[in-house]
Amino acid sequence: MIEKLEMLLALASERHFGRAAEVVGVTQQSLSAGIKQLEERLGVLLVQRGSRFQGFTAEGEKALEWARRIVGDARAMRQEVRRLSRGLAGHLRIAAIPTALPVVASLTTPFRARHPEVRFTVRSTTSAEILSLLANLEADIGLTYLDNEPLGRVTALPLYRESYRLITAADAPLGRRESVTWAEAAGVPLCLLTPDMQNRRIVDAHLRAAGTEPATALESNSMIVLMTHVRTGRWASILPTVLAGLLGLTEPLRAIPITAPEVSHAIGLVALQRDPALSLVSAFVAEAREAALGLSGSEELPI
The missing domain is CATH 3.40.190.290 (D-Maltodextrin-Binding Protein; domain 2)
Known part of the structure:
Protein backbone atom coordinates (compact mmCIF):
# COMPACT_ATOMS: atom_id res chain seq x y z
CA MET A 1 0.00 0.00 0.00
CA ILE A 2 2.79 2.44 0.94
CA GLU A 3 4.56 1.73 -2.36
CA LYS A 4 1.41 2.55 -4.30
CA LEU A 5 1.00 5.82 -2.40
CA GLU A 6 4.66 6.67 -3.15
CA MET A 7 3.84 6.19 -6.84
CA LEU A 8 0.85 8.53 -6.52
CA LEU A 9 3.01 11.21 -4.90
CA ALA A 10 5.66 10.85 -7.60
CA LEU A 11 3.02 11.30 -10.29
CA ALA A 12 1.69 14.41 -8.50
CA SER A 13 5.20 15.86 -8.49
CA GLU A 14 6.28 14.98 -12.03
CA ARG A 15 2.90 15.23 -13.82
CA HIS A 16 4.26 12.62 -16.23
CA PHE A 17 4.04 8.82 -16.02
CA GLY A 18 7.53 8.15 -17.38
CA ARG A 19 9.33 10.63 -15.12
CA ALA A 20 7.32 9.49 -12.09
CA ALA A 21 8.35 5.90 -12.78
CA GLU A 22 12.00 6.94 -12.86
CA VAL A 23 11.62 8.71 -9.50
CA VAL A 24 10.33 5.59 -7.73
CA GLY A 25 12.65 3.25 -9.64
CA VAL A 26 10.12 1.17 -11.58
CA THR A 27 9.03 0.85 -15.19
CA GLN A 28 6.23 3.05 -16.50
CA GLN A 29 4.10 -0.08 -16.93
CA SER A 30 4.65 -1.03 -13.28
CA LEU A 31 3.74 2.48 -12.12
CA SER A 32 0.52 2.51 -14.16
CA ALA A 33 -0.37 -0.93 -12.84
CA GLY A 34 0.35 0.14 -9.25
CA ILE A 35 -1.91 3.17 -9.49
CA LYS A 36 -4.68 1.08 -11.09
CA GLN A 37 -4.40 -1.38 -8.20
CA LEU A 38 -4.72 1.54 -5.77
CA GLU A 39 -7.82 2.72 -7.64
CA GLU A 40 -9.33 -0.75 -7.47
CA ARG A 41 -8.62 -0.99 -3.76
CA LEU A 42 -10.22 2.41 -3.07
CA GLY A 43 -13.04 1.83 -5.54
CA VAL A 44 -12.63 5.21 -7.28
CA LEU A 45 -10.85 6.69 -10.28
CA LEU A 46 -7.86 8.76 -9.11
CA VAL A 47 -6.13 9.78 -12.35
CA GLN A 48 -7.54 11.29 -15.53
CA ARG A 49 -5.95 9.30 -18.32
CA GLY A 50 -5.52 9.84 -22.02
CA SER A 51 -2.53 9.53 -24.30
CA ARG A 52 -0.68 11.30 -21.48
CA PHE A 53 -1.23 12.38 -17.87
CA GLN A 54 -4.17 14.81 -17.68
CA GLY A 55 -4.48 15.43 -13.97
CA PHE A 56 -6.24 14.01 -10.94
CA THR A 57 -9.93 13.55 -10.28
CA ALA A 58 -11.51 15.16 -7.23
CA GLU A 59 -11.14 11.79 -5.48
CA GLY A 60 -7.51 11.70 -6.57
CA GLU A 61 -6.81 15.11 -5.05
CA LYS A 62 -8.31 13.96 -1.75
CA ALA A 63 -6.31 10.73 -1.92
CA LEU A 64 -3.16 12.82 -2.40
CA GLU A 65 -3.81 14.64 0.87
CA TRP A 66 -4.00 11.33 2.72
CA ALA A 67 -1.04 9.89 0.81
CA ARG A 68 1.16 12.76 2.02
CA ARG A 69 0.17 12.09 5.62
CA ILE A 70 0.51 8.31 5.43
CA VAL A 71 3.81 8.28 3.53
CA GLY A 72 5.19 10.99 5.81
CA ASP A 73 4.28 8.97 8.89
CA ALA A 74 5.77 5.81 7.39
CA ARG A 75 9.04 7.58 6.67
CA ALA A 76 9.05 9.04 10.19
CA MET A 77 8.52 5.58 11.67
CA ARG A 78 11.43 4.09 9.70
CA GLN A 79 13.66 6.98 10.72
CA GLU A 80 12.77 6.66 14.41
CA VAL A 81 13.31 2.91 14.45
CA ARG A 82 16.72 3.26 12.78
CA ARG A 83 17.67 6.02 15.21
CA LEU A 84 17.30 3.66 18.19
CA SER A 85 19.99 1.35 16.83
CA ARG A 86 22.23 3.68 14.78
CA GLY A 87 21.78 7.11 16.30
CA LEU A 88 20.68 10.02 14.14
CA ALA A 89 21.18 9.03 10.51
CA GLY A 90 19.52 9.36 7.15
CA HIS A 91 19.05 11.70 4.22
CA LEU A 92 18.11 15.36 4.72
CA ARG A 93 16.86 17.20 1.63
CA ILE A 94 17.23 20.99 1.67
CA ALA A 95 15.64 23.36 -0.83
CA ALA A 96 16.95 26.93 -0.80
CA ILE A 97 16.44 30.17 -2.67
CA PRO A 98 19.62 31.05 -4.64
CA THR A 99 20.54 34.03 -2.44
CA ALA A 100 20.53 31.82 0.68
CA LEU A 101 22.79 29.09 -0.76
CA PRO A 102 26.03 30.57 0.67
CA VAL A 103 24.78 30.13 4.25
CA VAL A 104 23.78 26.47 3.82
CA ALA A 105 27.29 25.30 4.74
CA SER A 106 27.02 27.21 8.02
CA LEU A 107 24.16 24.87 8.91
CA THR A 108 25.13 21.55 7.36
CA THR A 109 28.80 21.52 8.43
CA PRO A 110 28.30 21.65 12.24
CA PHE A 111 25.31 19.33 11.96
CA ARG A 112 27.29 16.64 10.14
CA ALA A 113 30.13 17.05 12.63
CA ARG A 114 27.67 15.98 15.34
CA HIS A 115 25.86 13.42 13.21
CA PRO A 116 28.29 11.89 10.69
CA GLU A 117 25.73 9.33 9.45
CA VAL A 118 23.57 12.07 7.92
CA ARG A 119 23.90 12.93 4.24
CA PHE A 120 22.45 15.95 2.45
CA THR A 121 20.96 16.95 -0.88
CA VAL A 122 20.80 20.72 -1.48
CA ARG A 123 18.60 22.06 -4.25
CA SER A 124 18.43 25.64 -5.52
CA THR A 125 14.93 26.74 -6.48
CA THR A 126 12.26 29.42 -6.15
CA SER A 127 10.43 30.29 -2.95
CA ALA A 128 7.13 29.01 -4.40
CA GLU A 129 8.71 25.71 -5.43
CA ILE A 130 10.17 25.27 -1.95
CA LEU A 131 6.69 25.24 -0.42
CA SER A 132 5.52 22.77 -3.09
CA LEU A 133 8.49 20.48 -2.44
CA LEU A 134 7.78 20.49 1.29
CA ALA A 135 4.08 19.76 0.77
CA ASN A 136 4.85 16.86 -1.60
CA LEU A 137 7.46 15.37 0.80
CA GLU A 138 10.24 16.02 -1.73
CA ALA A 139 12.15 18.31 0.64
CA ASP A 140 12.53 18.25 4.42
CA ILE A 141 13.87 21.76 5.01
CA GLY A 142 13.48 25.02 3.12
CA LEU A 143 15.51 28.24 3.28
CA THR A 144 13.43 31.11 2.03
CA TYR A 145 11.92 34.54 2.66
CA LEU A 146 9.63 34.70 5.68
CA ASP A 147 7.91 38.07 5.48
CA ASN A 148 7.19 38.87 1.85
CA GLU A 149 4.77 36.24 0.51
CA PRO A 150 2.42 33.69 2.19
CA LEU A 151 4.13 30.61 3.65
CA GLY A 152 1.16 28.40 4.48
CA ARG A 153 1.27 25.76 7.22
CA VAL A 154 4.96 25.55 8.04
CA THR A 155 7.15 26.01 11.08
CA ALA A 156 9.42 29.01 10.48
CA LEU A 157 12.72 29.89 12.16
CA PRO A 158 14.23 33.32 11.35
CA LEU A 159 17.97 33.16 10.59
CA TYR A 160 19.04 36.62 9.40
CA ARG A 161 17.85 39.73 7.59
CA GLU A 162 18.69 40.29 3.96
CA SER A 163 19.79 43.83 3.07
CA SER A 264 15.67 44.37 4.71
CA HIS A 265 13.73 41.11 4.55
CA ALA A 266 13.76 38.08 6.85
CA ILE A 267 15.37 34.86 5.62
CA GLY A 268 14.70 31.71 7.55
CA LEU A 269 14.26 27.98 7.75
CA VAL A 270 10.86 26.42 7.08
CA ALA A 271 9.63 22.88 7.63
CA LEU A 272 6.24 21.19 7.52
CA GLN A 273 4.27 21.19 10.74
CA ARG A 274 4.15 17.52 11.75
CA ASP A 275 3.14 15.65 14.90
CA PRO A 276 5.27 13.81 15.66
CA ALA A 277 8.06 15.71 13.95
CA LEU A 278 10.81 13.85 12.11
CA SER A 279 13.73 13.49 14.50
CA LEU A 280 16.22 14.39 11.76
CA VAL A 281 14.32 17.58 10.93
CA SER A 282 13.86 18.50 14.60
CA ALA A 283 17.57 18.09 15.26
CA PHE A 284 18.48 20.20 12.24
CA VAL A 285 16.08 22.96 13.31
CA ALA A 286 17.69 22.93 16.76
CA GLU A 287 21.15 23.22 15.17
CA ALA A 288 19.95 26.07 12.96
CA ARG A 289 18.59 27.88 15.99
CA GLU A 290 22.08 27.86 17.51
CA ALA A 291 23.65 29.01 14.24
CA ALA A 292 21.13 31.82 13.70
CA LEU A 293 22.92 34.28 15.97
CA GLY A 294 26.16 33.83 14.09
CA LEU A 295 24.42 34.25 10.74
CA SER A 296 22.50 37.34 11.72
CA GLY A 297 25.43 39.31 13.15
CA SER A 298 24.59 42.98 13.39
CA GLU A 299 21.23 42.34 11.72
CA GLU A 300 20.16 39.90 14.42
CA LEU A 301 16.61 38.63 14.48
CA PRO A 302 14.84 37.53 17.62
CA ILE A 303 14.67 33.71 17.72
Missing part, protein backbone atom coordinates in the same frame (compact mmCIF):
# COMPACT_ATOMS: atom_id res chain seq x y z
CA TYR A 164 21.13 44.86 -0.33
CA ARG A 165 24.25 46.17 -2.06
CA LEU A 166 25.10 47.38 -5.52
CA ILE A 167 27.93 45.26 -6.92
CA THR A 168 29.82 47.34 -9.47
CA ALA A 169 33.30 48.03 -10.80
CA ALA A 170 35.37 50.53 -8.84
CA ASP A 171 35.90 52.62 -11.98
CA ALA A 172 32.19 52.65 -12.88
CA PRO A 173 30.23 55.93 -12.46
CA LEU A 174 29.00 54.91 -8.97
CA GLY A 175 32.03 52.79 -8.11
CA ARG A 176 33.64 55.14 -5.57
CA ARG A 177 30.48 56.04 -3.67
CA GLU A 178 30.07 55.06 0.00
CA SER A 179 26.37 54.46 -0.58
CA VAL A 180 23.83 54.77 -3.37
CA THR A 181 20.08 55.22 -3.52
CA TRP A 182 17.68 52.77 -5.10
CA ALA A 183 16.93 55.34 -7.78
CA GLU A 184 20.65 55.61 -8.63
CA ALA A 185 21.03 51.82 -8.71
CA ALA A 186 18.19 51.59 -11.22
CA GLY A 187 20.15 53.72 -13.70
CA VAL A 188 23.05 51.31 -14.33
CA PRO A 189 22.97 48.16 -16.53
CA LEU A 190 21.92 45.43 -14.10
CA CYS A 191 22.29 41.65 -14.05
CA LEU A 192 19.43 40.29 -11.95
CA LEU A 193 17.74 37.01 -11.15
CA THR A 194 14.76 36.01 -13.27
CA PRO A 195 11.28 37.28 -12.31
CA ASP A 196 10.17 33.87 -10.97
CA MET A 197 12.63 34.41 -8.11
CA GLN A 198 11.27 36.25 -5.08
CA ASN A 199 14.55 38.18 -4.71
CA ARG A 200 13.96 39.69 -8.17
CA ARG A 201 10.41 40.65 -7.27
CA ILE A 202 11.66 42.29 -4.07
CA VAL A 203 14.41 44.21 -5.88
CA ASP A 204 12.03 45.36 -8.63
CA ALA A 205 9.51 46.52 -6.03
CA HIS A 206 12.12 48.67 -4.23
CA LEU A 207 13.39 50.14 -7.49
CA ARG A 208 9.88 51.03 -8.58
CA ALA A 209 9.07 52.44 -5.15
CA ALA A 210 11.94 54.85 -5.77
CA GLY A 211 10.10 56.04 -8.87
CA THR A 212 12.30 54.30 -11.43
CA GLU A 213 12.13 51.34 -13.76
CA PRO A 214 15.12 48.96 -13.44
CA ALA A 215 17.58 48.91 -16.35
CA THR A 216 17.80 45.12 -16.50
CA ALA A 217 20.39 44.18 -19.10
CA LEU A 218 20.64 40.47 -18.27
CA GLU A 219 18.50 37.96 -16.38
CA SER A 220 19.45 34.49 -15.14
CA ASN A 221 18.30 31.99 -12.52
CA SER A 222 21.96 31.23 -11.80
CA MET A 223 24.03 33.26 -9.34
CA ILE A 224 27.16 31.97 -11.11
CA VAL A 225 26.01 33.56 -14.37
CA LEU A 226 25.32 36.85 -12.63
CA MET A 227 28.68 36.92 -10.87
CA THR A 228 30.76 35.97 -13.91
CA HIS A 229 29.21 38.91 -15.76
CA VAL A 230 29.72 41.31 -12.86
CA ARG A 231 33.36 40.26 -12.52
CA THR A 232 34.07 41.51 -16.04
CA GLY A 233 33.67 45.01 -14.60
CA ARG A 234 31.17 45.97 -17.31
CA TRP A 235 27.99 44.89 -15.54
CA ALA A 236 26.45 45.59 -12.15
CA SER A 237 24.07 43.68 -9.91
CA ILE A 238 22.07 44.06 -6.72
CA LEU A 239 22.88 41.30 -4.24
CA PRO A 240 22.13 40.58 -0.59
CA THR A 241 24.78 41.86 1.82
CA VAL A 242 25.49 38.38 3.25
CA LEU A 243 26.04 36.99 -0.25
CA ALA A 244 28.37 39.86 -1.23
CA GLY A 245 30.37 39.27 1.96
CA LEU A 246 30.74 35.53 1.44
CA LEU A 247 31.84 36.02 -2.17
CA GLY A 248 34.87 37.93 -0.88
CA LEU A 249 34.68 40.70 -3.46
CA THR A 250 37.93 42.56 -4.08
CA GLU A 251 39.09 45.23 -6.53
CA PRO A 252 38.07 46.03 -9.18
CA LEU A 253 34.62 45.27 -7.69
CA ARG A 254 32.89 47.01 -4.81
CA ALA A 255 29.78 46.15 -2.79
CA ILE A 256 28.10 49.49 -2.05
CA PRO A 257 25.23 49.74 0.47
CA ILE A 258 21.91 50.78 -1.06
CA THR A 259 20.11 53.32 1.11
CA ALA A 260 17.27 55.83 0.86
CA PRO A 261 15.47 53.87 2.01
CA GLU A 262 17.36 51.14 3.83
CA VAL A 263 15.32 47.94 3.55
Whole structure:
Protein backbone atom coordinates (compact mmCIF):
# COMPACT_ATOMS: atom_id res chain seq x y z
CA MET A 1 0.00 0.00 0.00
CA ILE A 2 2.79 2.44 0.94
CA GLU A 3 4.56 1.73 -2.36
CA LYS A 4 1.41 2.55 -4.30
CA LEU A 5 1.00 5.82 -2.40
CA GLU A 6 4.66 6.67 -3.15
CA MET A 7 3.84 6.19 -6.84
CA LEU A 8 0.85 8.53 -6.52
CA LEU A 9 3.01 11.21 -4.90
CA ALA A 10 5.66 10.85 -7.60
CA LEU A 11 3.02 11.30 -10.29
CA ALA A 12 1.69 14.41 -8.50
CA SER A 13 5.20 15.86 -8.49
CA GLU A 14 6.28 14.98 -12.03
CA ARG A 15 2.90 15.23 -13.82
CA HIS A 16 4.26 12.62 -16.23
CA PHE A 17 4.04 8.82 -16.02
CA GLY A 18 7.53 8.15 -17.38
CA ARG A 19 9.33 10.63 -15.12
CA ALA A 20 7.32 9.49 -12.09
CA ALA A 21 8.35 5.90 -12.78
CA GLU A 22 12.00 6.94 -12.86
CA VAL A 23 11.62 8.71 -9.50
CA VAL A 24 10.33 5.59 -7.73
CA GLY A 25 12.65 3.25 -9.64
CA VAL A 26 10.12 1.17 -11.58
CA THR A 27 9.03 0.85 -15.19
CA GLN A 28 6.23 3.05 -16.50
CA GLN A 29 4.10 -0.08 -16.93
CA SER A 30 4.65 -1.03 -13.28
CA LEU A 31 3.74 2.48 -12.12
CA SER A 32 0.52 2.51 -14.16
CA ALA A 33 -0.37 -0.93 -12.84
CA GLY A 34 0.35 0.14 -9.25
CA ILE A 35 -1.91 3.17 -9.49
CA LYS A 36 -4.68 1.08 -11.09
CA GLN A 37 -4.40 -1.38 -8.20
CA LEU A 38 -4.72 1.54 -5.77
CA GLU A 39 -7.82 2.72 -7.64
CA GLU A 40 -9.33 -0.75 -7.47
CA ARG A 41 -8.62 -0.99 -3.76
CA LEU A 42 -10.22 2.41 -3.07
CA GLY A 43 -13.04 1.83 -5.54
CA VAL A 44 -12.63 5.21 -7.28
CA LEU A 45 -10.85 6.69 -10.28
CA LEU A 46 -7.86 8.76 -9.11
CA VAL A 47 -6.13 9.78 -12.35
CA GLN A 48 -7.54 11.29 -15.53
CA ARG A 49 -5.95 9.30 -18.32
CA GLY A 50 -5.52 9.84 -22.02
CA SER A 51 -2.53 9.53 -24.30
CA ARG A 52 -0.68 11.30 -21.48
CA PHE A 53 -1.23 12.38 -17.87
CA GLN A 54 -4.17 14.81 -17.68
CA GLY A 55 -4.48 15.43 -13.97
CA PHE A 56 -6.24 14.01 -10.94
CA THR A 57 -9.93 13.55 -10.28
CA ALA A 58 -11.51 15.16 -7.23
CA GLU A 59 -11.14 11.79 -5.48
CA GLY A 60 -7.51 11.70 -6.57
CA GLU A 61 -6.81 15.11 -5.05
CA LYS A 62 -8.31 13.96 -1.75
CA ALA A 63 -6.31 10.73 -1.92
CA LEU A 64 -3.16 12.82 -2.40
CA GLU A 65 -3.81 14.64 0.87
CA TRP A 66 -4.00 11.33 2.72
CA ALA A 67 -1.04 9.89 0.81
CA ARG A 68 1.16 12.76 2.02
CA ARG A 69 0.17 12.09 5.62
CA ILE A 70 0.51 8.31 5.43
CA VAL A 71 3.81 8.28 3.53
CA GLY A 72 5.19 10.99 5.81
CA ASP A 73 4.28 8.97 8.89
CA ALA A 74 5.77 5.81 7.39
CA ARG A 75 9.04 7.58 6.67
CA ALA A 76 9.05 9.04 10.19
CA MET A 77 8.52 5.58 11.67
CA ARG A 78 11.43 4.09 9.70
CA GLN A 79 13.66 6.98 10.72
CA GLU A 80 12.77 6.66 14.41
CA VAL A 81 13.31 2.91 14.45
CA ARG A 82 16.72 3.26 12.78
CA ARG A 83 17.67 6.02 15.21
CA LEU A 84 17.30 3.66 18.19
CA SER A 85 19.99 1.35 16.83
CA ARG A 86 22.23 3.68 14.78
CA GLY A 87 21.78 7.11 16.30
CA LEU A 88 20.68 10.02 14.14
CA ALA A 89 21.18 9.03 10.51
CA GLY A 90 19.52 9.36 7.15
CA HIS A 91 19.05 11.70 4.22
CA LEU A 92 18.11 15.36 4.72
CA ARG A 93 16.86 17.20 1.63
CA ILE A 94 17.23 20.99 1.67
CA ALA A 95 15.64 23.36 -0.83
CA ALA A 96 16.95 26.93 -0.80
CA ILE A 97 16.44 30.17 -2.67
CA PRO A 98 19.62 31.05 -4.64
CA THR A 99 20.54 34.03 -2.44
CA ALA A 100 20.53 31.82 0.68
CA LEU A 101 22.79 29.09 -0.76
CA PRO A 102 26.03 30.57 0.67
CA VAL A 103 24.78 30.13 4.25
CA VAL A 104 23.78 26.47 3.82
CA ALA A 105 27.29 25.30 4.74
CA SER A 106 27.02 27.21 8.02
CA LEU A 107 24.16 24.87 8.91
CA THR A 108 25.13 21.55 7.36
CA THR A 109 28.80 21.52 8.43
CA PRO A 110 28.30 21.65 12.24
CA PHE A 111 25.31 19.33 11.96
CA ARG A 112 27.29 16.64 10.14
CA ALA A 113 30.13 17.05 12.63
CA ARG A 114 27.67 15.98 15.34
CA HIS A 115 25.86 13.42 13.21
CA PRO A 116 28.29 11.89 10.69
CA GLU A 117 25.73 9.33 9.45
CA VAL A 118 23.57 12.07 7.92
CA ARG A 119 23.90 12.93 4.24
CA PHE A 120 22.45 15.95 2.45
CA THR A 121 20.96 16.95 -0.88
CA VAL A 122 20.80 20.72 -1.48
CA ARG A 123 18.60 22.06 -4.25
CA SER A 124 18.43 25.64 -5.52
CA THR A 125 14.93 26.74 -6.48
CA THR A 126 12.26 29.42 -6.15
CA SER A 127 10.43 30.29 -2.95
CA ALA A 128 7.13 29.01 -4.40
CA GLU A 129 8.71 25.71 -5.43
CA ILE A 130 10.17 25.27 -1.95
CA LEU A 131 6.69 25.24 -0.42
CA SER A 132 5.52 22.77 -3.09
CA LEU A 133 8.49 20.48 -2.44
CA LEU A 134 7.78 20.49 1.29
CA ALA A 135 4.08 19.76 0.77
CA ASN A 136 4.85 16.86 -1.60
CA LEU A 137 7.46 15.37 0.80
CA GLU A 138 10.24 16.02 -1.73
CA ALA A 139 12.15 18.31 0.64
CA ASP A 140 12.53 18.25 4.42
CA ILE A 141 13.87 21.76 5.01
CA GLY A 142 13.48 25.02 3.12
CA LEU A 143 15.51 28.24 3.28
CA THR A 144 13.43 31.11 2.03
CA TYR A 145 11.92 34.54 2.66
CA LEU A 146 9.63 34.70 5.68
CA ASP A 147 7.91 38.07 5.48
CA ASN A 148 7.19 38.87 1.85
CA GLU A 149 4.77 36.24 0.51
CA PRO A 150 2.42 33.69 2.19
CA LEU A 151 4.13 30.61 3.65
CA GLY A 152 1.16 28.40 4.48
CA ARG A 153 1.27 25.76 7.22
CA VAL A 154 4.96 25.55 8.04
CA THR A 155 7.15 26.01 11.08
CA ALA A 156 9.42 29.01 10.48
CA LEU A 157 12.72 29.89 12.16
CA PRO A 158 14.23 33.32 11.35
CA LEU A 159 17.97 33.16 10.59
CA TYR A 160 19.04 36.62 9.40
CA ARG A 161 17.85 39.73 7.59
CA GLU A 162 18.69 40.29 3.96
CA SER A 163 19.79 43.83 3.07
CA TYR A 164 21.13 44.86 -0.33
CA ARG A 165 24.25 46.17 -2.06
CA LEU A 166 25.10 47.38 -5.52
CA ILE A 167 27.93 45.26 -6.92
CA THR A 168 29.82 47.34 -9.47
CA ALA A 169 33.30 48.03 -10.80
CA ALA A 170 35.37 50.53 -8.84
CA ASP A 171 35.90 52.62 -11.98
CA ALA A 172 32.19 52.65 -12.88
CA PRO A 173 30.23 55.93 -12.46
CA LEU A 174 29.00 54.91 -8.97
CA GLY A 175 32.03 52.79 -8.11
CA ARG A 176 33.64 55.14 -5.57
CA ARG A 177 30.48 56.04 -3.67
CA GLU A 178 30.07 55.06 0.00
CA SER A 179 26.37 54.46 -0.58
CA VAL A 180 23.83 54.77 -3.37
CA THR A 181 20.08 55.22 -3.52
CA TRP A 182 17.68 52.77 -5.10
CA ALA A 183 16.93 55.34 -7.78
CA GLU A 184 20.65 55.61 -8.63
CA ALA A 185 21.03 51.82 -8.71
CA ALA A 186 18.19 51.59 -11.22
CA GLY A 187 20.15 53.72 -13.70
CA VAL A 188 23.05 51.31 -14.33
CA PRO A 189 22.97 48.16 -16.53
CA LEU A 190 21.92 45.43 -14.10
CA CYS A 191 22.29 41.65 -14.05
CA LEU A 192 19.43 40.29 -11.95
CA LEU A 193 17.74 37.01 -11.15
CA THR A 194 14.76 36.01 -13.27
CA PRO A 195 11.28 37.28 -12.31
CA ASP A 196 10.17 33.87 -10.97
CA MET A 197 12.63 34.41 -8.11
CA GLN A 198 11.27 36.25 -5.08
CA ASN A 199 14.55 38.18 -4.71
CA ARG A 200 13.96 39.69 -8.17
CA ARG A 201 10.41 40.65 -7.27
CA ILE A 202 11.66 42.29 -4.07
CA VAL A 203 14.41 44.21 -5.88
CA ASP A 204 12.03 45.36 -8.63
CA ALA A 205 9.51 46.52 -6.03
CA HIS A 206 12.12 48.67 -4.23
CA LEU A 207 13.39 50.14 -7.49
CA ARG A 208 9.88 51.03 -8.58
CA ALA A 209 9.07 52.44 -5.15
CA ALA A 210 11.94 54.85 -5.77
CA GLY A 211 10.10 56.04 -8.87
CA THR A 212 12.30 54.30 -11.43
CA GLU A 213 12.13 51.34 -13.76
CA PRO A 214 15.12 48.96 -13.44
CA ALA A 215 17.58 48.91 -16.35
CA THR A 216 17.80 45.12 -16.50
CA ALA A 217 20.39 44.18 -19.10
CA LEU A 218 20.64 40.47 -18.27
CA GLU A 219 18.50 37.96 -16.38
CA SER A 220 19.45 34.49 -15.14
CA ASN A 221 18.30 31.99 -12.52
CA SER A 222 21.96 31.23 -11.80
CA MET A 223 24.03 33.26 -9.34
CA ILE A 224 27.16 31.97 -11.11
CA VAL A 225 26.01 33.56 -14.37
CA LEU A 226 25.32 36.85 -12.63
CA MET A 227 28.68 36.92 -10.87
CA THR A 228 30.76 35.97 -13.91
CA HIS A 229 29.21 38.91 -15.76
CA VAL A 230 29.72 41.31 -12.86
CA ARG A 231 33.36 40.26 -12.52
CA THR A 232 34.07 41.51 -16.04
CA GLY A 233 33.67 45.01 -14.60
CA ARG A 234 31.17 45.97 -17.31
CA TRP A 235 27.99 44.89 -15.54
CA ALA A 236 26.45 45.59 -12.15
CA SER A 237 24.07 43.68 -9.91
CA ILE A 238 22.07 44.06 -6.72
CA LEU A 239 22.88 41.30 -4.24
CA PRO A 240 22.13 40.58 -0.59
CA THR A 241 24.78 41.86 1.82
CA VAL A 242 25.49 38.38 3.25
CA LEU A 243 26.04 36.99 -0.25
CA ALA A 244 28.37 39.86 -1.23
CA GLY A 245 30.37 39.27 1.96
CA LEU A 246 30.74 35.53 1.44
CA LEU A 247 31.84 36.02 -2.17
CA GLY A 248 34.87 37.93 -0.88
CA LEU A 249 34.68 40.70 -3.46
CA THR A 250 37.93 42.56 -4.08
CA GLU A 251 39.09 45.23 -6.53
CA PRO A 252 38.07 46.03 -9.18
CA LEU A 253 34.62 45.27 -7.69
CA ARG A 254 32.89 47.01 -4.81
CA ALA A 255 29.78 46.15 -2.79
CA ILE A 256 28.10 49.49 -2.05
CA PRO A 257 25.23 49.74 0.47
CA ILE A 258 21.91 50.78 -1.06
CA THR A 259 20.11 53.32 1.11
CA ALA A 260 17.27 55.83 0.86
CA PRO A 261 15.47 53.87 2.01
CA GLU A 262 17.36 51.14 3.83
CA VAL A 263 15.32 47.94 3.55
CA SER A 264 15.67 44.37 4.71
CA HIS A 265 13.73 41.11 4.55
CA ALA A 266 13.76 38.08 6.85
CA ILE A 267 15.37 34.86 5.62
CA GLY A 268 14.70 31.71 7.55
CA LEU A 269 14.26 27.98 7.75
CA VAL A 270 10.86 26.42 7.08
CA ALA A 271 9.63 22.88 7.63
CA LEU A 272 6.24 21.19 7.52
CA GLN A 273 4.27 21.19 10.74
CA ARG A 274 4.15 17.52 11.75
CA ASP A 275 3.14 15.65 14.90
CA PRO A 276 5.27 13.81 15.66
CA ALA A 277 8.06 15.71 13.95
CA LEU A 278 10.81 13.85 12.11
CA SER A 279 13.73 13.49 14.50
CA LEU A 280 16.22 14.39 11.76
CA VAL A 281 14.32 17.58 10.93
CA SER A 282 13.86 18.50 14.60
CA ALA A 283 17.57 18.09 15.26
CA PHE A 284 18.48 20.20 12.24
CA VAL A 285 16.08 22.96 13.31
CA ALA A 286 17.69 22.93 16.76
CA GLU A 287 21.15 23.22 15.17
CA ALA A 288 19.95 26.07 12.96
CA ARG A 289 18.59 27.88 15.99
CA GLU A 290 22.08 27.86 17.51
CA ALA A 291 23.65 29.01 14.24
CA ALA A 292 21.13 31.82 13.70
CA LEU A 293 22.92 34.28 15.97
CA GLY A 294 26.16 33.83 14.09
CA LEU A 295 24.42 34.25 10.74
CA SER A 296 22.50 37.34 11.72
CA GLY A 297 25.43 39.31 13.15
CA SER A 298 24.59 42.98 13.39
CA GLU A 299 21.23 42.34 11.72
CA GLU A 300 20.16 39.90 14.42
CA LEU A 301 16.61 38.63 14.48
CA PRO A 302 14.84 37.53 17.62
CA ILE A 303 14.67 33.71 17.72
